[in-house]
Amino acid sequence: MAASVVKTPKCARRGSTKEQQSKASKSTKDSSNWHWWLLLASVFLITFATRFYKVTEPDHICWDETHFGKMGSWYINRTFFFDVHPPLGKMLIGLSGYLTGYNGTFPFEKPGDKYNETAYQGMRYFCTTLGALIMPMGFDTVYDLTRSHEAALLSAAYLIFDVGLLTLNQYILLDPILLFFMMGSVWGMVKISKATAAGGSYSMRWWFWLFLTGTMLSCTISVKFVGLFVVLLVGLHTATELWIILGDLGQPIVETLKQIACRALSLILWPVLLYTLFFYIHLSVLNRSGNGDGFYSSAFQSRLIGNSLYNASMPRDVAYGSVVTIKNHKTGGGYLHSHFHLYPKGAGARQQQITTYTHKDDNNKWLLKPHNKQRLAKDKLQLLRHGDLVRLEHLVTRRNLHSHGEPAPMTKKHLQVTGYGEAGAGDANDVWRVLVVGGKVNETVHTVTSRLMLVHYLQNCALTSSGKQLPKWGFEQQEVSCNLNVRDKNAHWNVEDNEHKLLPSVSFSVYAPGFFARFLESHAVMLQGNAGLKPKDGEVTSRPWQWPINYRGQFFSGSSYRIYLLGNPIIWWSNLVFLALFVAIFLGNAILQQRRAGQCRADRSEDSANSSTAADVCSCCPEEEPLEVQQQQHSDPLRAAAWLFIGWLLHYLPFWAMGRVLYFHHYFPALIFNSLLTGVMFNYMIQSLPRWLQHVLLGGLLSLIVYSFALFSPLAYGMSGPLANEPNSTMHSLKWLSTWEF
Known part of the structure; x- marks a missing residue:
């Protein structure tokens, strides 16, 4: 009598491959912990070395230091003023100046004015420190998203060696403060996702990351209203996680309601309370008449x-x-x-x-x-x-x-x-x-x-x-x-x-009026002022299409000691390449998965017809994957890249609809998401290659961006002598675009 042959369902055979990949991933998850610590320490050291080099130079007012240094002085003097941005960034600048010996008397009249004996250094150190912490957070964020040292290192390198981001980090500005809190929000968002996927909900660590993320979100929007974009990103990500939890039939509906309540408490109510507190402090400190009185009722x-x-x-x-x-x-x-x-x-x-x-x-x-x-x-x-x-x-x-x-x-x-x-x-x-x-x-x-x-x-x-x-x-x-x-x-x-x-x-x-009446009026005045911003005479403005291509920079210091805000062209242009590659690969992958889903359904129908019992029929089509597989977004490179791409879109596309005056530096929040995306996509594209070839390609790209940083670093650290359009200038060979004016 012939032996009976048991036919294994086709979808089950494909599912076994996923199980093997999941086990392999788990087995290597923490095998190189020392490697992670070594790379993180290197990121810290290189970041702080590049950021604090020449941080006190030039010793005169650069660009918008004339505004935010002056506003820091007004906080120290408790003098009321009008500004289009929420108060937290300026309050922190004023506090850092006060704690480091600045007495609030320097007038900050115009760019180029010498600081002389003014204790301005503490405010620059403070802004630079916050700007320098962006890179380690970016490194850890990408590592948690991909579990790849290579992806994390490349993303951090793209942030470290961009001369534009370096320039923006070294001065008394709101931008390094904004970018720090924005990156902290994304870092916290990924940590929450990681803890939830690992089954750590309601642990002390999980609560810590929830409230830290809520704090970072509140601080971001309390520095500039564009912080709303990262609030939208975290909101979308949270809604997606809750939707996945809702679909877990192994959990009661009460679990979803608990998750919603916890996140509403930490990511909505807590940030709103903090935001209100910042304005209460702002209105309490600034209780003396100043030149902004007339903007208010x-x-x-x-x-x-x-x-x-x-x-x-x-x-x-x-x-x-x-x-x-x-x-x-x-x-x-x-x-x-x-x-x-x-x-x-x-x-x-x-x-x-x-x-x-x-x-x-x-x-x-x-x-x-x-x-x-x-x-x-x-x-x-x-x-x-x-x-x-x-x-x-x-x-x-x-x-x-x-x-x-x-x-x-x-x-x-x-x-x-x-x-x-x-x-x-x-x-x-x-x-x-x-x-x-x-x-x-x-x-x-x-x-x-x-x-x-x-x-x-x-x-x-x-x-x-x-x-x-x-x-x-x-x-x-x-x-x-x-x-x-x-x-x-x-x-x-x-x-x-x-x-x-x-x-x-x-x-x-x-x-x-009472506090809440003043709180509401402050917002109405700020929003109206923001919408009505106009460029000053001789000021270089720009449009959003110019930003990703690094079309034109912006002078921070135009005297004999020149500082010019311009992105590292190798980093910016390669970012665009990887952005385009992500879109192509993601769409191609989505089409392929849809085709596979159709095949899976066909196989299931075939298996059902050949099976003697319902128990023999598997149900492993993509839409029916178990919760554990769906929740592993933080280790799926394409899904991780998709969230970074959404972050880039949210921080870039809204500027196309804005009627107010815009500047080159408005692109830098989007640049951070693009740089993290580049690290993820580069690693995704080389991961199937032999290990030695991966290292060669990674080393080659890192060498290229370090070399380009060395070439263009004078833009951030200071230039003197003839302008680049003159043949005898040391920067002449670096004027790759005619619109660059350094």
């Missing part, structure tokens, strides 16, 4: 020591004969302002300019007069009421607020607003109707609390701050126009300062 300013509204007593009611300042009520609105300068030819009638200005000075003061009289009798008191017709005389120039049929200089659909007349006398085009928004007949106008509209009596248009910046002839102040659409909310104003000898004064403290 009158009520906000009443909390600032030294501001004219702090503990002020002034009339609650507004009356004819009052000398007032009038502030636009929109977020970040300026004061109604004029000066002796006229509108130029081609910008409407050549009459006196009317603008809004965010700083306080005497040119913001206006005298309130009846529409049919020059002045009231000195002993007569008449309150201003909803619906009254008035004239507003500029106190310094004695010209009246005026509008007529000419188009506004910037917003052509609006009418021009000017200062007109002589010694307070003018014409009928100086008459405005005062309307309290939502007001009733005979309702009196109050200081600060009344929202007003000034509607032109003849033209029936509303006095408006258009938000458009005037050219140099208008001193880059904001345009004031008269809008025929009287419902425009930019036409809302309030009286801030109010002086009148016959009116009784009340304490201004009743208008002072």
